Structure formats: structure tokens, C-alpha cells
Amino acid sequence: MKLLVAPGFNFSCSRCGHCCNSYPVPLTALDLERLQAVEGGQPLPVRRLTLEPGLSQSFKAVLLKGEDGFCNYFEGSAGASRCLLQDQAKPQMCRLFPFTFLHAPDGVLSGLSFSSTAVCLNLGEPLASQTATLDEMLALFEDLNPGLKDKTRAEFGRLSLAADLPLSFELYLPLQKTMEEELWQIMGRKQRAIALQALALLFGNLREMSDNYAGSTPQAGEAWFDLALIETYLGSFFNAGAEGSLSLEEQITTQLTKFSQERHLNLPLTARLQSAALNLPASVLLEDLFARFACMRLFSRLYFGPGFSGLSLTVGLGHLFLMLLVGYLRVKLDYMEALENGIEMSEEALFETAVRRIRQVEGKWTSLRYSSREAINMLELAFLDGLRPLRLLDLAL
Ligand code: SF4
Incomplete structure (x- = not known):
């Protein structure tokens, strides 16, 4: 499926740490498994959400923040922040941020969230030149939202110009x-x-x-x-x-x-x-x-x-x-x-x-x-x- 990318937009993480400390981080079963492997027998800093309404069925828990409001795995300061989990266990939502996708009949639209500092400042590499990253992020997005692509494509068959x-x-x-x-x-x-x-x-x-x-x-x-x-x-x-x-x-x-x-x-x-x-x-x-x-x-x-x-x-x-x-x-x-x-x-x-x-x-x-x-x-x-x-x-x- 053709990936459609907005021209003129750039993104590379500026390591400001804003996303790590301002938003809840939902966790999948795989995230929990990886986190448990890192933490050994220690209790995980998470709240389980088995029946939480409004969340995708993929998400089973949310990461708890420390007393200072910061993520427990966040280290450093603005411009030099670091996730202590990195490749071993960094949650899938954290990896995906700030990318988002929408499956349409003419291709997959790639988008960026303006919750990200780098997106607001248009910092980094042109999005159009990041094909490998976009492919990887799209695969992650589809993993996190099973069934969504077919549902979204089908809904493009039921558009309306205005009510009725x-x-x-x-x-x-x-x-x-x-x-x-x-x-x-x-x-x-x-x-x-x-x-x-x-x-x-x-x-x-x-x-x-x-x-x-x-x-x-x-x-x-x-x-x-x-x-x-x-x-x-x-x-x-x-x-x-x-x-x-x-x-x-x-x-x-x-x-x-x-x-x-x-x-x-x-x-x-x-x-x-x-x-x-x-x-x-x-x-x-x-x-x-x-x-x-x-x-x-x-x-x-x-x-x-x-x-x-x-x-x-x-x-x-x-x-x-x-x-x-x-x-x-x-x-x-x-x-x-x-x-x-x-x-x-x-x-x-x-x-x-x-x-x-x-x-x-x-x-x-x-x-x-x-x-x-x-x-x-x-x-x-x-x-x-x-x-x-x-x-x-x-x-x-
Ligand atoms: S798990 Fe890592 S990337 Fe995710 S919010 Fe915490 S510090 Fe940031």
C-alpha cells in the first residue's frame, strides 16, 4: 500500500523529554512481558486496566509516574533526556510517538502529532526521506491497532459531504x-x-x-x-x-x-x-x-x-x-x-x-x-x- 507523506515536514527527536513526562503511557501485554524481564521479580510501576473503557483492547496497563510527576524510566534533562528502557523494553507507544497513520483506499496517510516539541519546531530530517522509519512505525501502528486498517478503509465508503x-x-x-x-x-x-x-x-x-x-x-x-x-x-x-x-x-x-x-x-x-x-x-x-x-x-x-x-x-x-x-x-x-x-x-x-x-x-x-x-x-x-x-x-x- 502506498505511503503518503506530507511535504515540508521534518522530524527527529530533540530529546526534550516532554512526551515522557506529560502524557500517560499505555502498555500492551508484550510491553508488560518485556518490562517484567527487565525488572526481574520486582513489582512493576504500572496500573492494570483490564476493563478500562475507551482504551484499545491491546492496552492492558498504564505506566505509573514517580512522585515528581516524571516517568520512572526517564533520565536527564531537556535536550539530553534518555529512556532507561531503550531497546530492551521501551513501550511500543513510546516508540511510535509522534507518528500516526490513517488507512485510506488511495494509500496510508502518515501524520505527526504536534504534542511533540520537534514537530512544533519542524526540527530534524525531512519526513519524506525517512522511508525505513515510516515503514517500521507503520508496522508498529498496525500491531497496536489490530483490525483498524480494514475498518478505517471501509468507513471511507460511507463519507458524507454534510448531514444526510x-x-x-x-x-x-x-x-x-x-x-x-x-x-x-x-x-x-x-x-x-x-x-x-x-x-x-x-x-x-x-x-x-x-x-x-x-x-x-x-x-x-x-x-x-x-x-x-x-x-x-x-x-x-x-x-x-x-x-x-x-x-x-x-x-x-x-x-x-x-x-x-x-x-x-x-x-x-x-x-x-x-x-x-x-x-x-x-x-x-x-x-x-x-x-x-x-x-x-x-x-x-x-x-x-x-x-x-x-x-x-x-x-x-x-x-x-x-x-x-x-x-x-x-x-x-x-x-x-x-x-x-x-x-x-x-x-x-x-x-x-x-x-x-x-x-x-x-x-x-x-x-x-x-x-x-x-x-x-x-x-x-x-x-x-x-x-x-x-x-x-x-x-x-
Ligand atoms: S518509558 Fe521511556 S520513552 Fe516511555 S515515557 Fe518512560 S522514559 Fe519516556
């Missing part, structure tokens, strides 16, 4: 290619919020096409819902204290339902963004980071259908816009807060903040799954309005 509008793979492919080409042209540009502007226009075109196809008149959404949407996603994605026992999907749907019932909106974050007559300084580094994030998600098709929650192509694109927008707005809020504290961020500091926020968006988005009909319908309704992203752009510009 089936889309054949043959008609989908040129649409995807056009969007990739359009989006790719913005890389390396300095214009403010360039990736968001491009996505908003692409979404508008796709929405118009969906409306024409369905023979329906365009639906004008209500403006108050623009702000409710942003407030909800900003709160759910960046407020560490708000999680409780609810999943991310439940938090989002509960909050949006509350807004739609009460209409007395308490919108502290969006109100701050609206009241501040302030722009982020133009930065080619920052704009390129957001553009690469959008391009990678679009290229690897991890934003709709089999790649994300079975969303339709149109709504998946609207949702991709929303994910990028909340990351961008969070950076803007960070910049405003620094100014209020008398700190003028340098371009480097601003970029570091943007990397941190993009990673948070990536991490949350990867763990977010819209599985309830209610949540999917909510998004379909939110993105019936072809102008919503263009209106929301005002907050970023």
Missing part, C-alpha cells in the same frame, strides 16, 4: 486535494491569522457546495451562538480545573446546552477578547506554526469521517477551524495578560507560548471523541451557517 448528503470516495478525493493545495500555499507567510483566514474561506466554499447539492437555502446562524461556541471551547480546552468526572465531549455539550437554554451568557473570555483593541504582533514563526498544524491535520485526514468522529467533510472542516481558532485566541489572551502585567513578550516568548497552546489543543483534540448523536448534531447545527467562521475570525484579527 452521502459523498462517494471518487468525488471526495478531488475536494480534499484542492483544499490541501489551497492551504499549503499559506505556509511561511507572515500575514496575521493566515491559516484561520484560509480555513474560513475553504469552509464557506464547502458549505455553499453542500447547500447547492442539497437544494437548501443557506442557514443564517444566530450571532450569540458564535460567542457561546468560543467561550465553551476555550473553557473546556484550557481550564485545567473544570474537568471533574465529565469527559471532554460531555463538558462541551453540557455547556452549550446550558447556553442555549438560558441565553444569559456569562462570557468572560470572549468579552475580554472583544474589549481589547489589540493585535498579536505579526510573527512569521507563529503564523507558520499554526499553518503547519492546519496542513498536517488536513493532509492526514484526521479532522472528519474515519479520521475524526465520523463528522461530515463540511462540518469536520468547520471544526478544524474552531480548533485552530481556540489555540490562536488562547495565545492572544496570554499576550494580553502579559501586557497587563507590564511584560512585552519577545517574538521568541510569543512563539514558546504558541507552541505550548498548540500542544494543548492537539492533546485535547486527540482525546476528544464526539460519540453521542447529540454532540454530532450540535456541531452540524453550529456549522450550518457558512459565515460563522468569517465572523469568528474578527476575534483573532
Whole structure:
């Protein structure tokens, strides 16, 4: 099967140690066996998860972190970190990170996670020249996800352009290619919020096409819902204290339902963004980071259908816009807060903040799954309005 690789992306591990200390590490039966061999008769630093819902059946346990929050097998410091397990017993998920794959009828799409520092900074060897590594990672991915490739390929036969509008793979492919080409042209540009502007226009075109196809008149959404949407996603994605026992999907749907019932909106974050007559300084580094994030998600098709929650192509694109927008707005809020504290961020500091926020968006988005009909319908309704992203752009510009 042909391996499809995004042009312009690089990756070599920068040994920053971030992934070792920020994310849970799920373990397979093979990982446990190898770890036990290393540890001899000692008890393993793991929590067993035989019936944990939401985890692949391949995963049987999770590595426990030490008291300092660091992985027990992590050694060193940023830029010089080392895994003590290395070739003997390094868990398969750790080996795979930050690679990901999606099996489509026209080939296997290779993707990279922006949770990785090196990916955010575009450090290392061009991905296109790492054929042997990609083949090895793909084999590992397939081992870790038995049966997934056939399931994903089959799901490409059930695409939709928008709710209740089936889309054949043959008609989908040129649409995807056009969007990739359009989006790719913005890389390396300095214009403010360039990736968001491009996505908003692409979404508008796709929405118009969906409306024409369905023979329906365009639906004008209500403006108050623009702000409710942003407030909800900003709160759910960046407020560490708000999680409780609810999943991310439940938090989002509960909050949006509350807004739609009460209409007395308490919108502290969006109100701050609206009241501040302030722009982020133009930065080619920052704009390129957001553009690469959008391009990678679009290229690897991890934003709709089999790649994300079975969303339709149109709504998946609207949702991709929303994910990028909340990351961008969070950076803007960070910049405003620094100014209020008398700190003028340098371009480097601003970029570091943007990397941190993009990673948070990536991490949350990867763990977010819209599985309830209610949540999917909510998004379909939110993105019936072809102008919503263009209106929301005002907050970023
Ligand atoms: S097992 Fe090794 S690679 Fe995995 S998180 Fe721990 S130190 Fe990092």
C-alpha cells in the first residue's frame, strides 16, 4: 500500500523529554512481558486496566509516574533526556510517538502529532526521506491497532459531504486535494491569522457546495451562538480545573446546552477578547506554526469521517477551524495578560507560548471523541451557517 507523506515536514527527536513526562503511557501485554524481564521479580510501576473503557483492547496497563510527576524510566534533562528502557523494553507507544497513520483506499496517510516539541519546531530530517522509519512505525501502528486498517478503509465508503448528503470516495478525493493545495500555499507567510483566514474561506466554499447539492437555502446562524461556541471551547480546552468526572465531549455539550437554554451568557473570555483593541504582533514563526498544524491535520485526514468522529467533510472542516481558532485566541489572551502585567513578550516568548497552546489543543483534540448523536448534531447545527467562521475570525484579527 502506498505511503503518503506530507511535504515540508521534518522530524527527529530533540530529546526534550516532554512526551515522557506529560502524557500517560499505555502498555500492551508484550510491553508488560518485556518490562517484567527487565525488572526481574520486582513489582512493576504500572496500573492494570483490564476493563478500562475507551482504551484499545491491546492496552492492558498504564505506566505509573514517580512522585515528581516524571516517568520512572526517564533520565536527564531537556535536550539530553534518555529512556532507561531503550531497546530492551521501551513501550511500543513510546516508540511510535509522534507518528500516526490513517488507512485510506488511495494509500496510508502518515501524520505527526504536534504534542511533540520537534514537530512544533519542524526540527530534524525531512519526513519524506525517512522511508525505513515510516515503514517500521507503520508496522508498529498496525500491531497496536489490530483490525483498524480494514475498518478505517471501509468507513471511507460511507463519507458524507454534510448531514444526510452521502459523498462517494471518487468525488471526495478531488475536494480534499484542492483544499490541501489551497492551504499549503499559506505556509511561511507572515500575514496575521493566515491559516484561520484560509480555513474560513475553504469552509464557506464547502458549505455553499453542500447547500447547492442539497437544494437548501443557506442557514443564517444566530450571532450569540458564535460567542457561546468560543467561550465553551476555550473553557473546556484550557481550564485545567473544570474537568471533574465529565469527559471532554460531555463538558462541551453540557455547556452549550446550558447556553442555549438560558441565553444569559456569562462570557468572560470572549468579552475580554472583544474589549481589547489589540493585535498579536505579526510573527512569521507563529503564523507558520499554526499553518503547519492546519496542513498536517488536513493532509492526514484526521479532522472528519474515519479520521475524526465520523463528522461530515463540511462540518469536520468547520471544526478544524474552531480548533485552530481556540489555540490562536488562547495565545492572544496570554499576550494580553502579559501586557497587563507590564511584560512585552519577545517574538521568541510569543512563539514558546504558541507552541505550548498548540500542544494543548492537539492533546485535547486527540482525546476528544464526539460519540453521542447529540454532540454530532450540535456541531452540524453550529456549522450550518457558512459565515460563522468569517465572523469568528474578527476575534483573532
Ligand atoms: S518509558 Fe521511556 S520513552 Fe516511555 S515515557 Fe518512560 S522514559 Fe519516556
